[in-house]
Amino acid sequence: MLEILTVCTGNICRSPLAAQLLATRLADRDVVATSAGTHAREGAPMTPEAAQLAIERGVPVAATSAHSARYLLPQHVQRPDLVLAMAREHRRAIVELDPTRGRSTFTAREFARLSADVPNEELRVAAATGGDDDRARFAAALGVIASRRGVTLPPASPDDDDIIDPIGRSAATYARSAEELAPGINAVERVVRLVLGRGVG
Numbered sequence: 001m002l003e004i005l006t007v008c009t010g011n012i013c014r015s016p017l018a019a020q021l022l023a024t025r026l027a028d029r030d031v032v033a034t035s036a037g038t039h040a041r042e043g044a045p046m047t048p049e050a051a052q053l054a055i056e057r058g059v060p061v062a063a064t065s066a067h068s069a070r071y072l073l074p075q076h077v078q079r080p081d082l083v084l085a086m087a088r089e090h091r092r093a094i095v096e097l098d099p100t101r102g103r104s105t106f107t108a109r110e111f112a113r114l115s116a117d118v119p120n121e122e123l124r125v126a127a128a129t130g131g132d133d134d135r136a137r138f139a140a141a142l143g144v145i146a147s148r149r150g151v152t153l154p155p156a157s158p159d160d161d162d163i164i165d166p167i168g169r170s171a172a173t174y175a176r177s178a179e180e181l182a183p184g185i186n187a188v189e190r191v192v193r194l195v196l197g198r199g200v201g
Contacts (some may be wrong), residue, residue: 002138002192004033005080006108007090007171011037011069013167014086014177018108020067021185023141029196030134033079038070038093047167047176048070057178077101081138082196084108084184087162103146104139108184114148115187120194124166127195138195 004022008015011103015035022033046054051064070076074097083105085091094105106114124142130136155161163181166174 002029002031002082002134002195003080004082004084004188005076006084006086007038007072007094008035008086008163009037009039009090009165010044010167011035011040011049011071012044014163014165016046016064016067016069016087017050017054018084018181018185019176020054020063021057021181022057022188023063024057024059025185025189026192029191029192034070034076035069036076038072038090040069040071042069042071049166049171050138053174053178072097074098076103080104081135082106082142082188084111084188086181087165088158090163102176104142106145107161108163108181108183109155111145112183112187113155113161114152115145115191117148117152118144123191123194124129134196138192141191141195159172 006015006018015037019033022031036041046064046067054064055061072093077094077098081104083094083101085094085105085107090105091105093106095102105137122144123141126140127137164173164177166177
C-alpha cells in the first residue's frame with residue numbers, strides 16, 4: 001500500500017482537500033491519503049468553502065464531514081511514501097521534523113513542475129528497479145523526479161511553488177487555491193498509476 005501525506009498550516013483547507021481528492025481519484029488503487037497541519041487545532045473540521053470545493057470535485061460528502069484536523073508530529077512523516085506540502089514553509093517544517101524526507105517531500109506545485117519534466121517511459125524504467133514492491137517502485141520514481149531539482153527550470157517567482165492560503169478569504173480565493181492545487185493532484189495520480197503499471201499511456 002502506498003501512503004501519501006498532505007500538509008498545510010491549519011489542516012482545514014488546502015491539505016484536507018488535497019488528501020480527499022487523491023483518495024477519491026485513486027480509490028481503485030492500493031493508496032491511502034491523509035493530511036495534517038503545522039499549526040492545526042486538533043479536531044477542527046474543514047471550512048465549509050473547502051468542503052464544498054471537494055464535493056464539487058467528486059469527494060463524497062461523508063469524507064468531508066468526517067475530517068478532523070491533526071497537528072503535524074514527527075511520527076506522521078516517518079511512514080508516508082510521499083509527503084505533499086502546500087507551500088515551501090510546510091516543506092521546510094517537514095524536513096526539519098525528519099531530514100531524511102527531503103527527496104520524498106515536495107510542494108504540490110513543485111511536484112507538478114518537476115514531474116512534467118520526466119517522460120512516462122523514464123518513470124516506468126525507474127519503477128522497474130523496485131521489482132514487484134509498489135513502495136520500492138514508487139520511491140525509485142520519486143528519486144528521478146527529485147533529481148530534477150536544480151535541472152528543471154525554476155518558476156518565475158519562488159512563490160509560484162506555493163498554493164495560496166484561502167482561510168478567511170473570498171470564495172474567489174478558495175477557487176484560485178483549488179486551481180493551483182489541481183496540477184499537483186493530476187501529477188501525483190499520473191505517477192502512481194505509472195508505478196502501479198496501469199492507467200497512463
